Amino acid sequence: MTVPTAVRLLRSVRVLDPGSGRDQPGCDVLIEGPRIAAIGRGLPVPPGAELWSHPGSVVTPGFLDLHCHLRDPGAPEEETVATGTAAAARGGFAAVCAMANHAPPIDDPARLAAARAHDAGQALVPVHRFAACTRGLAGAEPVDVDGCVAAGAAGFSDDGRHALGPVQLEWVLRAAARHGRVVAIHPEDEVALAAVNAGGAPATWAHRPGGAEIAAVRSALKVLRALAGTGARLHLQHLSTAEAVAALRAARAEGLPVTGEVTPHHLALDAPPGGPPGAPWKVNPPLRGPEDRRALWAAVRDGTLQAIATDHAPHEAAVTTGDPWRDAAGISGLETALAVCLRLPGAAAALPQLVAALTVGPWTVLGPAAGVPRPALRVGGPATCTWFDPEERWTPAREADAWRSRGRNTPFWAAPLTGRVLATLVGGRPAYRRAASPAEPVHV
Numbered sequence: 001m002t003v004p005t006a007v008r009l010l011r012s013v014r015v016l017d018p019g020s021g022r023d024q025p026g027c028d029v030l031i032e033g034p035r036i037a038a039i040g041r042g043l044p045v046p047p048g049a050e051l052w053s054h055p056g057s058v059v060t061p062g063f064l065d066l067h068c069h070l071r072d073p074g075a076p077e078e079e080t081v082a083t084g085t086a087a088a089a090r091g092g093f094a095a096v097c098a099m100a101n102h103a104p105p106i107d108d109p110a111r112l113a114a115a116r117a118h119d120a121g122q123a124l125v126p127v128h129r130f131a132a133c134t135r136g137l138a139g140a141e142p143v144d145v146d147g148c149v150a151a152g153a154a155g156f157s158d159d160g161r162h163a164l165g166p167v168q169l170e171w172v173l174r175a176a177a178r179h180g181r182v183v184a185i186h187p188e189d190e191v192a193l194a195a196v197n198a199g200g201a202p203a204t205w206a207h208r209p210g211g212a213e214i215a216a217v218r219s220a221l222k223v224l225r226a227l228a229g230t231g232a233r234l235h236l237q238h239l240s241t242a243e244a245v246a247a248l249r250a251a252r253a254e255g256l257p258v259t260g261e262v263t264p265h266h267l268a269l270d271a272p273p274g275g276p277p278g279a280p281w282k283v284n285p286p287l288r289g290p291e292d293r294r295a296l297w298a299a300v301r302d303g304t305l306q307a308i309a310t311d312h313a314p315h316e317a318a319v320t321t322g323d324p325w326r327d328a329a330g331i332s333g334l335e336t337a338l339a340v341c342l343r344l345p346g347a348a349a350a351l352p353q354l355v356a357a358l359t360v361g362p363w364t365v366l367g368p369a370a371g372v373p374r375p376a377l378r379v380g381g382p383a384t385c386t387w388f389d390p391e392e393r394w395t396p397a398r399e400a401d402a403w404r405s406r407g408r409n410t411p412f413w414a415a416p417l418t419g420r421v422l423a424t425l426v427g428g429r430p431a432y433r434r435a436a437s438p439a440e441p442v443h444v
């Protein structure tokens, strides 16, 4: 007796796969077990198949988040691997890259191996781990890059800090290049931040001007330029200013191997008026203004920025201390990323570029050596895909029981949003399936 294979037919969906250039409405997608068995119009429904249909819906390769904070191991009260990856799946992400700034940071092969073993027992979608660039993110002593790669590092980043100077950055870029791994930086020059904050420790820095971002970007590009031919690749995380985007565009035109990302909140939100914002509007780098937002969105559409990354940074429910500068920085962003992007001007027309920045774009940043499967929809390939309704309206706060992340620190908590994930499949397995509405038959 054989175990029956799960068979699902997605009926009459728009199949959108930016990596192959496919964009076809009215298609069916047949999924048998872990694989895509057929894509085409009017496919017959195999006996016993589940029929998934939802008018106006879109199927894309599974989203890949290049930048999130899972907190666990270290601070499971803020997020666990289980809740963080459930939030990812609800947001359409079929895989995530987790940064290394845990408590303590993931800055040696043993800690990385332990985190990966921990993930294996809990994660609802695959977690790809970044290792730190320097011990303790302190910018001085580089990590054991070879050992971290052997332990499974998908890339390297001191995200949360940018204490490393040009000498350390060059060392890590060279070492990571030997393994085809990218080095990602949180570009906010700490010398510049310390200067405008009259010294003090990073945690107390109140003012984070855009000048600190462009200073870090220029300095890192200078290091990269001197490494031509070594295979070194640099990635600029969560860019927030028009000036930094312009520098990235110029560097790419020059042929430098540099990529960049932007968060949904930096694309969608301006800094609130009147004084420094507290939670949940407080993020590093800070929200800027309309001119910066427009430049960031234009850079997604023209491919200068390869990735939209959530920088999902959950904190416990009581996030506001009343003192903006004591509030923890960060937005719990996995579950709202798609809807926040869909509210951008012209998003419907730019859907192929937007989906590219959530799928094949971030994969390109990591590079093939990182061992992350390339997001794609192809017959015979893995059924790892995201199915969503770009028109459905919802409000996170009205569905508190369905929110998966432990962090509710988001300015979108009570916002009416448009665009909702219906299901996220990982190798044919539903990591998330929104409860079907009455209009949505699930069985034939």
Ligand SMILES: [Zn+2]
Pocket (backbone or CB within 6 Å): 159, 160, 161, 186, 237, 238, 284, 285
């Ligand atoms: Zn960061």
